[in-house]
Amino acid sequence: xxxxxxxxxxxxxxxxxxxxxxxxxxxxxxxxxxxxxxxxxxxxxxxxxxxxxxxxxxxxxxxxxxxxxxxxxxxxxxxxxxxxxxxxxxxxxxxxxxxxxxxxxxxxxxxxxxxxxxxxxxxxxxxxxxxxxxxxxxxxxxxxxxxxxxxxxxxxxxxxxxxxxxxxxxxxxxxxxxxxxxxxxxxxxxxxxxxxxxxxxxxxxxxxxxxxxxxxxxxxxxxxxxxxxxxxxxxxxxxxxxxxxxxxxxxxxxxxxxxxxxxxxxxxxxxxxxxxxxxxxxxxxxxxxxxxxxxxxxxxxxxxxxxxxxxxxxxxxxxxxxxxxxxxxxxxxxxxx
Amino acid sequence: xxxxxxxxxxxxxxxxxxxxxxxxxxxxxxxxxxxxxxxxxxxxxxxxxxxxxxxxxxxxxxxxxxxxxxxxxxxxxxxxxxxxxxxxxxxxxxxxxxxxxxxxxxxxxxxxxxxxxxxxxxxxxxxxxxxxxxxxxxxxxxxxxxxxxxxxxxxxxxxxxxxxxxxxxxxxxxxxxxxxxxxxxxxxxxxxxxxxxxxxxxxxxxxxxxxxxxxxxxxxxxxxxxxxxxxxxxxxxxxxxxxxxxxxxxxxxxxxxxxxxxxxxxxxxxxxxxxxxxxxxxxxxxxxxxxxxxxxxxxxxxxxxxxxxxxxxxxxxxxxxxxxxxxxxxxxxxxxx
Numbered sequence: 001x002x003x004x005x006x007x008x009x010x011x012x013x014x015x016x017x018x019x020x021x022x023x024x025x026x027x028x029x030x031x032x033x034x035x036x037x038x039x040x041x042x043x044x045x046x047x048x049x050x051x052x053x054x055x056x057x058x059x060x061x062x063x064x065x066x067x068x069x070x071x072x073x074x075x076x077x078x079x080x081x082x083x084x085x086x087x088x089x090x091x092x093x094x095x096x097x098x099x100x101x102x103x104x105x106x107x108x109x110x111x112x113x114x115x116x117x118x119x120x121x122x123x124x125x126x127x128x129x130x131x132x133x134x135x136x137x138x139x140x141x142x143x144x145x146x147x148x149x150x151x152x153x154x155x156x157x158x159x160x161x162x163x164x165x166x167x168x169x170x171x172x173x174x175x176x177x178x179x180x181x182x183x184x185x186x187x188x189x190x191x192x193x194x195x196x197x198x199x200x201x202x203x204x205x206x207x208x209x210x211x212x213x214x215x216x217x218x219x220x221x222x223x224x225x226x227x228x229x230x231x232x233x234x235x236x237x238x239x240x241x242x243x244x245x246x247x248x249x250x251x252x253x254x255x256x257x258x259x260x261x262x263x264x265x266x267x268x269x270x271x272x273x274x275x276x277x278x279x280x281x282x283x284x285x286x287x288x289x290x291x292x293x294x295x296x297x298x299x300x301x302x303x304x305x306x307x308x309x310x311x312x313x314x315x316x317x318x319x320x321x322x323x324x325x326x327x328x329x330x331x332x333x334x335x336x337x
Numbered sequence: 338x339x340x341x342x343x344x345x346x347x348x349x350x351x352x353x354x355x356x357x358x359x360x361x362x363x364x365x366x367x368x369x370x371x372x373x374x375x376x377x378x379x380x381x382x383x384x385x386x387x388x389x390x391x392x393x394x395x396x397x398x399x400x401x402x403x404x405x406x407x408x409x410x411x412x413x414x415x416x417x418x419x420x421x422x423x424x425x426x427x428x429x430x431x432x433x434x435x436x437x438x439x440x441x442x443x444x445x446x447x448x449x450x451x452x453x454x455x456x457x458x459x460x461x462x463x464x465x466x467x468x469x470x471x472x473x474x475x476x477x478x479x480x481x482x483x484x485x486x487x488x489x490x491x492x493x494x495x496x497x498x499x500x501x502x503x504x505x506x507x508x509x510x511x512x513x514x515x516x517x518x519x520x521x522x523x524x525x526x527x528x529x530x531x532x533x534x535x536x537x538x539x540x541x542x543x544x545x546x547x548x549x550x551x552x553x554x555x556x557x558x559x560x561x562x563x564x565x566x567x568x569x570x571x572x573x574x575x576x577x578x579x580x581x582x583x584x585x586x587x588x589x590x591x592x593x594x595x596x597x598x599x600x601x602x603x604x605x606x607x608x609x610x611x612x613x614x615x616x617x618x619x620x621x622x623x624x625x626x627x628x629x630x631x632x633x634x635x636x637x638x639x640x641x642x643x644x645x646x647x648x649x650x651x652x653x654x655x656x657x658x659x660x661x662x663x664x665x666x667x668x669x670x671x672x673x674x
Contacts, residue, residue, distance in 0.1 A: 178566040186480040210570030214578035229515040233547030241551035
């Protein structure tokens with residue numbers, strides 16, 4: 001695969017982006033990685049040895065976090081994220097990665113790469129990193145969804161999860177809802193439940209409550225982008241808060257401090273298991289290429305893992321997704337998309 | 338205050354409900370507690386000594402978890418939860434508590450107690466039990482909300498939180514949303530933001546993201562019942578999962594097991610701080626009395642804490658809530674309620 005990397009996006013750009021790209025390049029000898037950025041990237045690169053499967057492409061500056069993405073893309077067509085996205089449109093890359101503004105990455109993907117056939121709206125899919133990883137989507141691309149959108153997310157998420165997580169069986173799809181019974185939820189949830197249950201294409205396990213999202217009861221959990229975003233950030237915030245509370249208790253007396261020294265590697269092991277850098281980013285599904293949104297504070301390890309993930313999801317993701325969407329739409333007599 | 342207690346609702350009824358009521362009665366000598374239930378309640382009661390401020394009221398059986406609440410209430414007007422609710426309507430009680438089916442408690446409150454003036458829809462308010470407690474509402478009473486409902490929830494939640502949490506300053510109200518900027522979110526969130534910012538009555542701190550709900554950035558967080566329910570259950574599920582992961586790591590080798598023995602009380606302290614039994618239940622706001630929905634698995638301590646909470650929220654909650662809603666509606670030239 002060929003992957004364009006926005007070297008200027010993110011809090012630690014360009015140094016950590018370049019370092020992560022170089023690390024990934026060594027582990028992905030069959031892939032070609034294209035670093036997109038200004039002169040400062042070449043400078044960093046020269047100081048640490050350039051793998052043979054990494055190339056460079058000139059661009060203008062990054063889109064800043066405080067810029068309105070669509071306006072910035074119109075005003076400055078040579079920003080690094082736009083040049084990376086355009087490489088996908090031109091067929092020079094299969095995928096692009098950016099740890100810059102999420103809004104700018106999504107806007108660049110929609111404007112430059114475009115949606116896949118049969119997909120009205122895209123979704124951002126992210127792994128909930130508990131013992132059994134679960135793919136949650138949408139976590140913020142489409143805050144107002146129709147029922148058909150959630151069915152599409154189930155299809156797109158299923159195709160992606162199978163490849164990305166290496167599932168051996170058909171992915172189990174769940175609908176995030178306020179109760180397990182089919183009649184639960186608001187209009188969107190109830191109608192989406194009906195579409196998912198009737199589709200015959202996805203292995204639908206029914207409604208999944210918030211209390212079970214960390215338990216691996218489904219491989220893929222679909223919801224609208226408003227709920228998904230709030231849920232994802234809540235899960236991250238609560239995990240962090242609990243770890244801090246445990247850490248605070250552990251060091252509160254001399255005896256527990258000693259015990260804490262013994263246990264520190266164990267607590268760090270839990271930290272490590274839920275560390276978002278393990279996956280390195282979220283995938284934007286529903287566009288004509290693999291688009292990965294890195295964390296704003298991505299370090300080299302996160303960038304490396306994100307690029308390994310793109311390779312794992314593999315070439316042909318777009319084509320397989322389009323075929324899967326088409327199958328459902330042939331069966332559907334309902335909503336037009 | 339006079340409080341009716343449904344002695345038959347919940348997994349551990351009647352024994353734990355009765356025990357918790359007796360314990361609360363001793364700590365609330367000025368309150369009158371009315372245990373509502375069948376013959377089995379009197380039996381339990383006789384075996385453990387009856388405080389002078391506890392009385393009994395006969396009822397039929399409980400509403401089962403698998404019954405459709407509204408149908409059960411129509412078919413059997415003498416269920417314990419209906420009799421408890423009717424005591425509030427008759428003015429014999431200011432509040433009622435039930436650890437039975439949430440749906441039945443909400444339905445009994447709406448049918449028998451009724452809504453307060455100016456409140457189109459009720460909300461279930463629950464404390465997020467982190468270092469700085471935050472009141473989250475709605476967590477499931479109204480899954481489909483209008484913007485005006487969220488403004489009402491802010492008013493009701495503010496009045497309640499001031500009393501229940503004993504706040505010295507005006508409660509800080511936040512709107513749960515996908516980003517902090519005013520323009521973020523779906524139509525509901527954007528319009529609710531406008532109403533809250535313009536109301537002039539609440540101390541509105543703006544949008545709050547999921548990642549910050551455990552950080553005490555607001556005293557009261559408002560959202561629709563769909564999002565709130567999923568968020569609350571996610572927070573509970575993630576907290577439980579992280580504690581289990583930490584527990585598993587702690588006991589994985591002999592050395593860490595020894596350290597774990599030293600640390601066990603500390604881990605239990607974290608458990609204890611986030612234990613839902615500390616509050617014992619959620620309040621249904623927007624009805625003409627204090628209505629508390631206990632956890633289905635409430636033990637005596639949870640029941641006791643719920644009844645102490647009712648007393649803390651105090652008499653006059655309904656009247657103060659109505660006055661506050663009226664103030665907003667006089668100022669409002671917008672939505673009719």
